Amino acid sequence: MSASSDLLVTAYGAVTGAGDECEFRAAWLDGASAVRPFEGNHEGLPPGYGAAVPWKHKELRGLPGGRGMRPGTMTASTFLAVGGVGRALANAGLEDPSSDSPEVADRRGVYLGAYTNFPALKKHLKLVHIMGSEAAAEAGEYQIDDARIMDGMKGFTGFDFLKLMNNMPTAHGAIQAHGRGPANTFLGYSSVGLQTISRACDGLRLGLADQFVAGACGPGTMEGLALVHGAHGLLAAEGLEPSSAARPLDRDASGLVPGDGGAALVIETAANVAQRGVRPIARVAACRDLFVAPTAPRGPLPDSSGIQRLLQQTLSLAGWKPQEVDYLSATGLGVATLDRLEAEAYGAVFGDHLGSLYLAVHTGVIGFTEAAHGPIGAVGALQAMQDGKLPPQVNMDELWPGLDGLQRVREASSGDVRKALIVSLAPEGTLSALALERS
Amino acid sequence: MHACWQMIDCHAALFPGGLAGRIRALSAQVIIGCAAWATSMSRYVAGCGKELEMVRRVVVTGMGTVTPHSDQVDQLFAKLCAGESAVRRISLFDPSSVPCQIAAEVRYEVGGPDAIGPYDLRPRAMRFAHGAASRALADAGLIAPPVDDFVARSRRAVQLAVGVGSTAMEALGPITLGSWGLPDSGDARDLPDFRRAASKAHETTALLDEWFIDQAAPALGMLFGADTICTAASACASGSHSILDAAHQIRLDHSDVVLCGGVCTPITRSMMPGFAMLSALTSRNDDPAAASRPFDLDRDGFIMAEGASMLILEELDHAIARGAHIYAEVLGVGIATDSYRLTDPEPTGRGMAAAMSRALADARLSTGDVDYINAHGTSTKLNDAAETLAVKTAFGDDAKGLPVSSSKSMFGHLIHAAGVTEAIVCIKTIAEGVVTPTINQEISDPSCDLDYVPNVARDHKVKVALNNSFGFGGQNVSVVLGEMNGGRA
Numbered sequence: 001m002s003a004s005s006d007l008l009v010t011a012y013g014a015v016t017g018a019g020d021e022c023e024f025r026a027a028w029l030d031g032a033s034a035v036r037p038f039e040g041n042h043e044g045l046p047p048g049y050g051a052a053v054p055w056k057h058k059e060l061r062g063l064p065g066g067r068g069m070r071p072g073t074m075t076a077s078t079f080l081a082v083g084g085v086g087r088a089l090a091n092a093g094l095e096d097p098s099s100d101s102p103e104v105a106d107r108r109g110v111y112l113g114a115y116t117n118f119p120a121l122k123k124h125l126k127l128v129h130i131m132g133s134e135a136a137a138e139a140g141e142y143q144i145d146d147a148r149i150m151d152g153m154k155g156f157t158g159f160d161f162l163k164l165m166n167n168m169p170t171a172h173g174a175i176q177a178h179g180r181g182p183a184n185t186f187l188g189y190s191s192v193g194l195q196t197i198s199r200a201c202d203g204l205r206l207g208l209a210d211q212f213v214a215g216a217c218g219p220g221t222m223e224g225l226a227l228v229h230g231a232h233g234l235l236a237a238e239g240l241e242p243s244s245a246a247r248p249l250d251r252d253a254s255g256l257v258p259g260d261g262g263a264a265l266v267i268e269t270a271a272n273v274a275q276r277g278v279r280p281i282a283r284v285a286a287c288r289d290l291f292v293a294p295t296a297p298r299g300p301l302p303d304s305s306g307i308q309r310l311l312q313q314t315l316s317l318a319g320w321k322p323q324e325v326d327y328l329s330a331t332g333l334g335v336a337t338l339d340r341l342e343a344e345a346y347g348a349v350f351g352d353h354l355g356s357l358y359l360a361v362h363t364g365v366i367g368f369t370e371a372a373h374g375p376i377g378a379v380g381a382l383q384a385m386q387d388g389k390l391p392p393q394v395n396m397d398e399l400w401p402g403l404d405g406l407q408r409v410r411e412a413s414s415g416d417v418r419k420a421l422i423v424s425l426a427p428e429g430t431l432s433a434l435a436l437e438r439s
Numbered sequence: 440m441h442a443c444w445q446m447i448d449c450h451a452a453l454f455p456g457g458l459a460g461r462i463r464a465l466s467a468q469v470i471i472g473c474a475a476w477a478t479s480m481s482r483y484v485a486g487c488g489k490e491l492e493m494v495r496r497v498v499v500t501g502m503g504t505v506t507p508h509s510d511q512v513d514q515l516f517a518k519l520c521a522g523e524s525a526v527r528r529i530s531l532f533d534p535s536s537v538p539c540q541i542a543a544e545v546r547y548e549v550g551g552p553d554a555i556g557p558y559d560l561r562p563r564a565m566r567f568a569h570g571a572a573s574r575a576l577a578d579a580g581l582i583a584p585p586v587d588d589f590v591a592r593s594r595r596a597v598q599l600a601v602g603v604g605s606t607a608m609e610a611l612g613p614i615t616l617g618s619w620g621l622p623d624s625g626d627a628r629d630l631p632d633f634r635r636a637a638s639k640a641h642e643t644t645a646l647l648d649e650w651f652i653d654q655a656a657p658a659l660g661m662l663f664g665a666d667t668i669c670t671a672a673s674a675c676a677s678g679s680h681s682i683l684d685a686a687h688q689i690r691l692d693h694s695d696v697v698l699c700g701g702v703c704t705p706i707t708r709s710m711m712p713g714f715a716m717l718s719a720l721t722s723r724n725d726d727p728a729a730a731s732r733p734f735d736l737d738r739d740g741f742i743m744a745e746g747a748s749m750l751i752l753e754e755l756d757h758a759i760a761r762g763a764h765i766y767a768e769v770l771g772v773g774i775a776t777d778s779y780r781l782t783d784p785e786p787t788g789r790g791m792a793a794a795m796s797r798a799l800a801d802a803r804l805s806t807g808d809v810d811y812i813n814a815h816g817t818s819t820k821l822n823d824a825a826e827t828l829a830v831k832t833a834f835g836d837d838a839k840g841l842p843v844s845s846s847k848s849m850f851g852h853l854i855h856a857a858g859v860t861e862a863i864v865c866i867k868t869i870a871e872g873v874v875t876p877t878i879n880q881e882i883s884d885p886s887c888d889l890d891y892v893p894n895v896a897r898d899h900k901v902k903v904a905l906n907n908s909f910g911f912g913g914q915n916v917s918v919v920l921g922e923m924n925g926g927r928a
Contacts, residue, residue: 105778110776124611125611128612129612131612142612144708146533146535147536148536149712150536150537153709153712156712156716158716160713161709161716161717162911165674167672167673167677167911168912170914171911171914172781174913175779175781175913179776180775180777180778180790182776184680184684185673187653187672188653188656188669189653199669199684202691206691208774289669290666291597291660291665293657294657295557297559297654297657428653430657
């Protein structure tokens with residue numbers, strides 16, 4: 001929620017259903033969806049497909065700060081978070097953060113966003129199932145038998161509960177990054193990833209740190225979240241061809257396709273960048289987040305006015321006119337009630353400029369990655385600034401009104417991306433945006 | 440005009456430490472000569488001596504609480520001064536089979552509506568959060584809804600810390616029954632059946648929503664008419680973290696008024712044995728009132744507690760303009776991370792000491808200016824020893840004779856709500872001139888050798904209080920609170 005002139009992004013990293021940030025880029029440029037039929041631990045989980053992260057624990061140990069990490073003490077949220085942090089540290093040239101001096105560590109912050117720290121649902125359901133009274137169950141009812149609590153606990157250790165604490169992504173991430181400055185885990189809906197980056201920028205402006213590793217994790221394929229989305233009717237239909245099921249801003253979309261993701265940016269003060277002698281990728285031009293009360297807890301929003309206000313205020317904070325935006329990273333949840341409003345807002349704010357700017361939506365490639373959605377959108381924008389390429393708009397055919405004049409990109413093409421606006425919207429009413437300008 | 444332009448004179452001699460001397464409020468001035476300053480001061484002195492920065496002061500104009508002792512701030516403080524423990528045998532379920540059978544519960548009805556907008560306020564955590572928030576708003580003269588005319592919507596925010604949901608995972612029991620049959624062997628091999636049933640079951644939605652406890656901030660956002668909401672978790676430091684984040688939002692001119700606080704309802708069938716497995720909880724089931732004994736040699740773990748506490752933080756000029764009662768000023772906030780281990784504090788208290796030092800530097804105060812510390816003081820072996828070391832590291836000789844007490848000796852550990860509840864204790868301490876005791880001090884621990892205000896409250900003038908909150912995972916936050924000219928700026 002701020003405008004800033006001296007905060008610079010120097011590195012980024014991500015883990016996605018398509019692989020790390022490099023593999024994600026390659027897949028997107030090829031227009032290749034990473035959405036696959038669920039198998040293994042995901043079997044039976046709605047909608048039957050998604051973009052799960054293929055990473056293994058051993059890959060985590062190969063990342064900076066990962067040598068001493070114990071993946072067995074992590075939930076999927078934490079695993080994805082430290083994966084994103086590790087990739088960002090590697091790309092920032094911080095191969096061994098623990099060797100940094102105390103003075104450097106004291107000035108390094110770690111902020112990560114998450115929806116919540118998801119449990120291994122099966123284990124916990126087993127606990128509550130065992131707690132149930134057999135006598136009540138005979139009558140078709142569920143009633144807890146308190147005498148059976150410890151029977152259910154037999155399969156647990158203390159770490160099963162410790163790792164559930166919502167601050168664990170950042171607690172692990174701070175150890176990994178050797179950050180002794182500010183550390184916090186921001187919780188919320190999918191927009192919280194960009195809100196977390198915004199808070200990190202606030203921390204830099206306040207002088208709390210010289211360098212932040214900031215991002216988010218989103219285990220979209222975790223069963224707890226998939227069940228919530230399924231029960232709310234937000235998931236894509238079952239039985240679809242997986243590679244074409246994620247259809248951002250497309251009127252034929254049947255719902256969101258779950259995807260896993262973790263991503264982080266390294267953001268630093270200009271003075272710190274100069275001291276380290278590194279080359280920045282982009283300047284943080286503005287951050288903004290808003291809350292618009294939805295009509296129901298899981299949405300939808302009442303109308304598009306809140307999204308329009310978010311866009312206008314972010315542009316204003318950045319000092320940009322709408323027609324100056326080269327790259328617009330949209331949310332594209334694939335849920336009609338939000339996509340329709342998002343398209344309407346873009347039409348209202350950008351008008352004819354939609355024919356010139358490039359609209360990027362990565363959900364068509366890696367599904368909806370929850371809190372990581374915004375940071376991954378930022379990674380895509382930074383990659384476009386660096387490689388000058390515009391990936392194809394995957395599975396975007398029949399767009400919602402408001403995007404009628406949109407420049408369509410069917411194949412990867414060249415583009416000069418200087419100013420990028422990344423938008424992450426949650427149907428629950430929290431809306432965030434980040435403006436980045438190429439350095 | 441919301442902004443308060445102030446001249447910041449960086450010369451150390453002009454900052455003897457008292458509030459009156461720490462900042463000189465002038466309009467549009469320039470900074471004069473500058474000495475070296477603590478790192479966290481850089482925002483004020485960047486460009487040392489050349490840069491004018493707008494400093495927005497943050498004050499507390501409302502307090503609300505739902506704690507085991509009371510839902511009235513005055514009653515809570517009176518009971519703490521009397522050394523009254525709120526720890527009892529657990530009544531929320533039959534704890535006979537679990538290792539720790541005692542806790543500090545909210546044993547009274549918390550009134551309020553069943554819903555606000557689309558949000559269900561019946562779950563325990565939601566009811567507590569709403570109860571504390573509505574009391575804080577009323578206390579601040581910001582009655583809602585509809586929210587008053589004093590604060591523009593775009594200048595309001597909610598900053599919340601949330602902990603475990605009301606009934607947590609136990610609430611999912613009915614769904615397991617539908618797909619798994621009798622709870623005999625606990626065989627969960629048919630998880631796909633559960634998934635298929637649950638993904639279409641409406642009740643799954645509400646039960647899982649309650650587990651995720653993600654609706655407290657939006658509900659309070661609607662209650663307050665906030666333009667932004669934010670939820671964060673740093674374990675046991677979360678409540679103080681919410682104060683830190685809220686103060687920063689005001690200082691950065693993002694907001695004029697922030698409803699901040701924490702809520703936690705961890706006394707559940709799964710979390711009680713879970714924390715016991717971490718060796719974090721006491722085993723003194725036979726003597727609840729004596730079980731929480733921070734800094735005592737015989738301490739053996741903390742007492743789980745539930746509740747919610749909220750503060751209204753407000754920009755000083757804004758509060759004055761609307762004639763608000765000012766309870767205290769948030770003079771400084773400090774944050775540091777151990778980057779050490781997930782379960783144990785760094786044994787020398789390095790991160791804890793850094794948080795305190797940064798908070799004092801942020802407040803432009805010296806250690807000698809602090810009259811009282813409300814300790815994190817959990818009653819665990821490791822925390823209390825490390826915190827004692829940290830206080831001595833941060834305060835040096837000024838630690839001697841400095842009253843340091845733990846409210847957790849009486850109301851246990853409210854986890855995400857602890858920091859704000861204890862900030863309220865600090866504010867009342869400043870107002871009343873009475874330091875609340877650390878009860879159950881019987882056997883001195885050589886590793887804990889500060890003045891813990893043992894067992895009996897003490898009359899003591901407190902102008903500046905420091906509140907510590909340290910979380911699992913090594914996240915440390917300290918908040919410095921100070922009196923505000925008798926309540927009027």
